[in-house]
Amino acid sequence: MIGLVGLSSDVARTIVEFCRFAREKGLSPGVQETLDALDAAAALGVRNSEEMKFGLRAILCSSKDDWDLFEECFEAFGRESAPKPPSNRTKVLRKELATRVSERNSTSLMSTGSGDDVSSKLDGAQAVTGASARERLTQADFSTLSHSDLAALEQISLRLFKQMSRRLARRRRIATSRGQVDLRRTIHRNISRGGEPMNLRYRQRKPRPHRLVTLLDISGSMSAYSLFLVKFLYALQKHFRRVDTFLFSTGLVEITSLFRAQRLQEALQALSQQPAGWSGGTNIGGSLREFNDIHRRKLRSSDTLFVILSDGWDTGDPGVLAGELCTVKRRVRRLIWLNPLLGLKDYQPIASGMSAALPHVDVFAPAHNLDSLLALEKHL
């Protein structure tokens, strides 16, 4: 801890104030970062504020988003901070740090339960106003599905995933027979026989998990299904090693981290806490473009399944939709489009969006009831 030694009180105070300010603006420096910032200032022996800025930026940021935010933050701080009357420096500093410690403790406790920072990000990314999901939860006619049906869904999901993983395991066995000899364990095992490898130990390739990327349409036309499908996605998510989940209507919202490591109820709760354009309009092409622009790197042709759940009613340009789908198609192993309307008897995919999309889709399947979801198994 070199920070508090040899650092002028003004600098130290300004840094602590800046950390607090940055926190208000959405960066998340904890106590450690604040202390690091003090250390950095001492190490840099700041002469001009530019170096201070670079140093603070390296310490307080941890992603490109932070990086962009920092610039703004730093300038705003410059504007807002007016010279303050000098006060007892160590006392102030200690107090600041003490409050920071307690703040940090309390916030970290709070944020473990709900995806706090995620929701704030979502708010920023998506300013679409609409009924919040909580309202949707209470009002959507999904109430037609009884409790026993829900239980059935759970069971079916379980079965689906068990079979899937069993199949994956079989594939691997055929491919690599008994696996490689694990020399380490073999030797250990056979020391007593003078190292003669009598008892071989094997090592198998870790099953290569399929990645799943899902985009769920939550626009108005899908409202009868979207809640049900959210639950389905949640169940799916548990079984792939890497899953990225997105919601879209007029824009795209990533909910991957919202879903992760939470119970279904908690996930729904967290989802409901921000209006994410539920039951709004639809712009599938635009949403896909957003996906391609920002998240394209998450697709890897060798093992990614890409699933779109949408009825294909699109208010955007069908040309854009087709183009973006084509881009996605080239980067994934399989592109699956699930359309609840396909369950209707006389449904023809003539909606302009849907017909533009079809040529690029590997699997076009219904998703309106449990059976149709169960049938999905063969495509996963």
Added chain:
Amino acid sequence: MGEFPTLPSGTGNQGVDAIVSGFERLGYITDRSLATAVYLVTKLRKPILVEGHAGLGKTEVAKVLASFLGTRLIRLQCYEGLDVNSAVYEWNYQKQLLAIKIEEGSNKSVEEKERHIFTREFLLERPLLQSILAENASPVLLIDEIDRADEAFEAFLLELLSDYQITIPEMGTIYAKHVPYVVLTSNRSRDLGDALKRRCLYQWIDYPSLEKEMKIVRTRLPRIEEELARQVVGYVQAVRGLNLSKPPGVAETLDCAEALLTLGMPKLDEDAIEQTLGCISKSVEDSAKIRTAGAERLLAGSMGRLQ
């Protein structure tokens, strides 16, 4: 921006200056932002996470830092399925078997034999262990493309980066004599865990400004004509504005310039652009976009900005 009270010039500034000029001597043009972060790496001894688009010299940071400090560079290239055997250590099984065979006739006890074959003599040191075992000075440990490794490995790394120690069940725990300077790079193909990010300093490397890129080209290709360098850099910068799926990085600029030199082309015109298109664009769609934009516009745009 003058709100941070100023101090008399300290060693820090000289340190940052030294890094800027030292890196430049080694052929790496850097700005004060990166230099400051690197300086803090050497002072605070925290790892640094460098992110940015491909071809902007993320990996190079570690290499140059190692030369600058006159220390060893240890590199770990991450990939999916990277495991402890290839990242940390593995036993030299053949040698162990041989040793057991040789000692077959001796009257050592089984325990003694076991102890013997699990000594450092039989250990194959992989990058992470090497970085811990460094004898003389702190090495630079480059963990390249950490986003490609799976999350389990990331968790392991987290442990290593906090304690700088590695436990080998047969041997015990090995502590670092000299804590390595750690540089991690990521292409952002997935989000890294918060815990790891928190532990690191962060640096985002963006596309360089025209001036900086000129300087890079001049430094790396000293024999290039000033005029040609200007054209190439301006052209590549214009291409970056085309919203390609893979915008060209600095590496591509250098490739293109070098290609022109090799082909003996004195200036960049439509013909030259066509011939060196493979240096700049890495997909059919991107090539088409560049052709559609037209050589004239791309070159004119660059000239306009220069004047």
